[in-house]
Amino acid sequence: MRIRIIDAFTATPFAGNPAAVCLLDTPGWPAEGWMRRVAAEMNLSETAFAHPLDGDTEADWALRWFTPVVETNLCGHATLATAHALHVDRGAPGTVRFSSMSGVLVTHTRADGTITLDFPAAPVTERPAPEGLAEALGVKPDSTFGTGSLGDVVAVLPDEATVRGLTPDFAALAAQARRDGTRGVIVTAAAANSGAEYDFVSRFFVPDQGIPEDPVTGSAHTALAPYWAARLGRDETIGLQVSARTGLVRTRVLGDRVLLTGHAVTVVDGTLHATPNG
Numbered sequence: 001m002r003i004r005i006i007d008a009f010t011a012t013p014f015a016g017n018p019a020a021v022c023l024l025d026t027p028g029w030p031a032e033g034w035m036r037r038v039a040a041e042m043n044l045s046e047t048a049f050a051h052p053l054d055g056d057t058e059a060d061w062a063l064r065w066f067t068p069v070v071e072t073n074l075c076g077h078a079t080l081a082t083a084h085a086l087h088v089d090r091g092a093p094g095t096v097r098f099s100s101m102s103g104v105l106v107t108h109t110r111a112d113g114t115i116t117l118d119f120p121a122a123p124v125t126e127r128p129a130p131e132g133l134a135e136a137l138g139v140k141p142d143s144t145f146g147t148g149s150l151g152d153v154v155a156v157l158p159d160e161a162t163v164r165g166l167t168p169d170f171a172a173l174a175a176q177a178r179r180d181g182t183r184g185v186i187v188t189a190a191a192a193n194s195g196a197e198y199d200f201v202s203r204f205f206v207p208d209q210g211i212p213e214d215p216v217t218g219s220a221h222t223a224l225a226p227y228w229a230a231r232l233g234r235d236e237t238i239g240l241q242v243s244a245r246t247g248l249v250r251t252r253v254l255g256d257r258v259l260l261t262g263h264a265v266t267v268v269d270g271t272l273h274a275t276p277n278g
Contacts, residue, residue, distance in 0.1 A: 001275045005044070005268035006084055008077035009216040009247035011113070013267045016247040017216035018044050019078035021085045022272065024051040029064070030276035032071075038272065039066035045211045046078035050086075050098070059099035061086075069210035074102040074150070076117055076218010076249075076260055083107035083115050084264035116261040121253060122150040122223040129155070130180050136172035137187065147223040151183035152204075154223055160192040160201050164242050170207040177208035184209070186220045188227070191240070198240035198248060200228050216247030218260050225251035225258045 003022045010016025020042040024030070028051060039047035050061045063082060065075040083096055087109040098105045106118040124145035130153060134140040139162055141155035157163050166187060173185060184206035191198050202224055204217040214220075221239055228237045229251075239249045250261040 001272040003038075003270060003272040004081075004085055004089075004266055005042075006081035006264050006266050008080040008084070008264045009218070009241075009249055009262035010245075011263040011265055013265055015245050016262075016264070017077040017214065017245065018267070019075075019081040020044050020047040021078070021082050022047070022049050023082075023085060023090070024049060027051055027054060029062075034276045035064070035066055036071075038274070040068045041274075043068050045214050046072065046075045048075070048078040048082045050082050053099060056099070059097040059104050061096060061098050063098040063100045063105070067206075067210045072209070074100070074119070074219045074222075076119065076221065077216055079105060079107065079117055080115050080218060080260075080262060081264055083109055083117075084266070087115075088266065089269075113263055114261055115264060116259050117218060119218070119222050119258050119260060121226050121256050121258045122147045122152075122219075124154055124223050124227045127153075130176055130182075132172060132176055133185070136169045136176060137166060137185070138168060139166065141187075145223075145227065147186075150219065150223055151181075152186050152220065152223060153180075153182055153184075154186045154188060154227065157187050157189045160189050160242075163187050163189045163201050163203055166203065168205055170205065170212045173205050174207040177206075184211075184214075184220075186217075186223065188224055196240075197238065199232060199237040200224065201240050201242045203242060213243055215243040215245040216241040216249065218249065218262075221249045221251055221260055222258045225253050225260070229253045
């Protein structure tokens with residue numbers, strides 16, 4: 001069985017966010033335990049599995065995502081990576097509709113290789129900082145927001161340098177997530193330089209799901225895009241996720257939807273010998 005590792009939200013190998021992508025040849029899912037074991041073996045922030053949907057009027061492929069320890073409801077970079085795999089490896093059309101736990105997600109691939117994800121927006125609502133968040137991050141946020149069903153906390157920090165310099169206590173963040181029933185913490189700040197190619201920076205910490213720091217997170221930008229669009233007074237913004245790998249996410253807010261645009265590049269194309277029936 002073919003499996004690929006694709007770096008998403010970058011055009012440069014070994015940057016962006018790597019996702020494993022496994023395109024299944026037949027309808028239906030293999031055993032969930034097998035998919036979980038593959039994801040644990042790959043040990044990337046996400047492993048995506050997709051199978052074709054024949055005769056479905058709403059979607060072309062079914063899509064699921066797994067971290068090394070849990071199945072997730074929404075993942076941007078692994079969706080982008082899956083669209084890239086279909087476009088490059090199977091000559092899929094420019095538009096692909098995925099049926100997922102977050103509804104039908106639509107991707108558009110252009111001739112220049114850029115891929116746009118059409119995702120539900122996650123409007124933010126100001127809320128008190130969770131108990132212990134400042135201590136876990138090592139800095140007191142200027143403000144904090146909830147993200148509804150996305151399940152994250154957005155912490156707005158004083159400046160870009162503070163976001164870049166964070167060395168959080170991951171054990172404390174994981175304990176807080178379990179206590180509060182949240183997924184992770186998004187930290188963000190405005191770009192330090194008004195002439196930069198990006199408008200804001202972010203980082204994303206998800207230690208309770210086996211991902212201490214996610215390199216570049218599409219789903220987090222479904223909350224960051226509405227927040228920064230409102231703050232900057234325009235629908236289109238560019239986010240730079242300043243993990244060690246870094247990646248750019250171009251965003252556009254359209255009502256209750258967010259368009260996320262980026263590149264992807266395949267870095268590994270190989271064979272998975274431990275097949276479901278092997």
